[in-house]
Amino acid sequence: MFDKIGPKAIEEAINGFVQWLSSFGETSQDHQDFYAGGIGARAKELYYKKPILGTIAVSPMVLCEAFLPKARKFFHHPMRLPIADAHYAMGFALLYEITKDIGNLYKARHFCQILKETRCRSYRHFAWGYPFDWQTKGGVIKAGTPLITTVPYCYEAFEYLYRIDNNEDWRPVMRSIAEHAFSDYMDVATNDNASSCSYTPQGGCGVVNASAYRAFLLTAAGIEFGDGRYLQKALENLQFVLASQGKDGAWPYAVDGDRDFIDHFHTCFVLKALAKIEKLTGNVDCRDAISRGVGYYAGNLCDENGLPKPFAKAPRMTVYRRELYDYAECLNLGVLLQGRFPELDRIAAGVLNDLFNNWKKRDGSFRSRKLLVAWDNVPMHRWGQSMIFRSLCLIWQRATETKSLSEPNKG
Numbered sequence: 001m002f003d004k005i006g007p008k009a010i011e012e013a014i015n016g017f018v019q020w021l022s023s024f025g026e027t028s029q030d031h032q033d034f035y036a037g038g039i040g041a042r043a044k045e046l047y048y049k050k051p052i053l054g055t056i057a058v059s060p061m062v063l064c065e066a067f068l069p070k071a072r073k074f075f076h077h078p079m080r081l082p083i084a085d086a087h088y089a090m091g092f093a094l095l096y097e098i099t100k101d102i103g104n105l106y107k108a109r110h111f112c113q114i115l116k117e118t119r120c121r122s123y124r125h126f127a128w129g130y131p132f133d134w135q136t137k138g139g140v141i142k143a144g145t146p147l148i149t150t151v152p153y154c155y156e157a158f159e160y161l162y163r164i165d166n167n168e169d170w171r172p173v174m175r176s177i178a179e180h181a182f183s184d185y186m187d188v189a190t191n192d193n194a195s196s197c198s199y200t201p202q203g204g205c206g207v208v209n210a211s212a213y214r215a216f217l218l219t220a221a222g223i224e225f226g227d228g229r230y231l232q233k234a235l236e237n238l239q240f241v242l243a244s245q246g247k248d249g250a251w252p253y254a255v256d257g258d259r260d261f262i263d264h265f266h267t268c269f270v271l272k273a274l275a276k277i278e279k280l281t282g283n284v285d286c287r288d289a290i291s292r293g294v295g296y297y298a299g300n301l302c303d304e305n306g307l308p309k310p311f312a313k314a315p316r317m318t319v320y321r322r323e324l325y326d327y328a329e330c331l332n333l334g335v336l337l338q339g340r341f342p343e344l345d346r347i348a349a350g351v352l353n354d355l356f357n358n359w360k361k362r363d364g365s366f367r368s369r370k371l372l373v374a375w376d377n378v379p380m381h382r383w384g385q386s387m388i389f390r391s392l393c394l395i396w397q398r399a400t401e402t403k404s405l406s407e408p409n410k411g
Helices: 005-022 037-050 051-067 069-073 082-099 102-117 152-164 170-183 210-225 229-243 263-281 286-299 326-335 343-359 382-408
Strands: 134-136 139-140 187-190 194-197 320-323 369-371
Touching: 005 082, 005 382, 037 051, 037 134, 037 343, 069 102, 082 102, 082 263, 102 152, 102 320, 139 369, 139 382, 152 326, 170 210, 170 229, 187 286, 187 382, 194 229, 210 263, 229 263, 229 286, 263 286, 263 326, 286 343, 320 326, 326 382
Parallel strands: none
Antiparallel strands: 134 139, 187 194, 320 369
């Protein structure tokens, strides 16, 4: 599938990225910088409450995002975000499996240790969210509030390590994360056997990818720990996700009648969760939903050149044409479903080729966004860099596995 870019080129790109990460550091600017500080947050709040005045208030940030992305450093300081640390932990764990270089295992452990230190301390169980106040249409999500869209990646990071080193210290953390996911979120029944989970412990039900994430986490943990409670709740959330799929195969962001846009990376999130659940359980309903979802994805969220489109239909004016996050999620999805859908294989191969030709920078990092008239070259760990790193490690792992299987038996 990824034959346009060979394993050697992928290995070199990964090595270059690791060198860049070592020199650049583990904190970075972020996609939300323009609105994470006081001025931007108040402007965004005004935009939600009084759209006309709010449009005027947010216009300086929008213009900076479109034409002067480096200006984000004047709105908020660099941060480290748990979702990026989790992806780096998984990436280095994969590198250790491939190379057996103990240094990569140490780095994976380092990022998991960071996760242990940066958990949401006001919660009994291990959980993670954003380190800044996040102004949303429904109100402010305070810094340190767990997000069900972040927590599963952290579970996976500890699970990756546990599978590699069998260190029993990771297992209680995994169990604690699972207990948090099971007990700390709200559920709203949508029919007799389905429920939508909340985005945070405080509320926000109806977001499709949130329930998909929780369904996967609780499925994985339910099997790992033999806990039927997790599996039952996972099935209820899964049924909500399956019922939310349109006849055309698409999933809206939410089913609240307001946030019904369909975008690239949230669609990938849902498809990835279903693919992982199907692999764990063999659920045939997942298989059918994936097939219809991939059909919609290929026809509506990729352009005529097979490259990611941010939205099937943009709900508002956007200041960019493409973004690294979409590329990363396309590649992650491509690896998960490799060989099952020829059109998706073709798309993923083309995306990888374009990534190397147009997004890879000389310093080893990647461009963040293709703007309307230029590029956003500000590296952001959470907004694509860490995700691309893990996706390349997954692709390299798959390539090495394929090569070893094709080599003649020398025994």
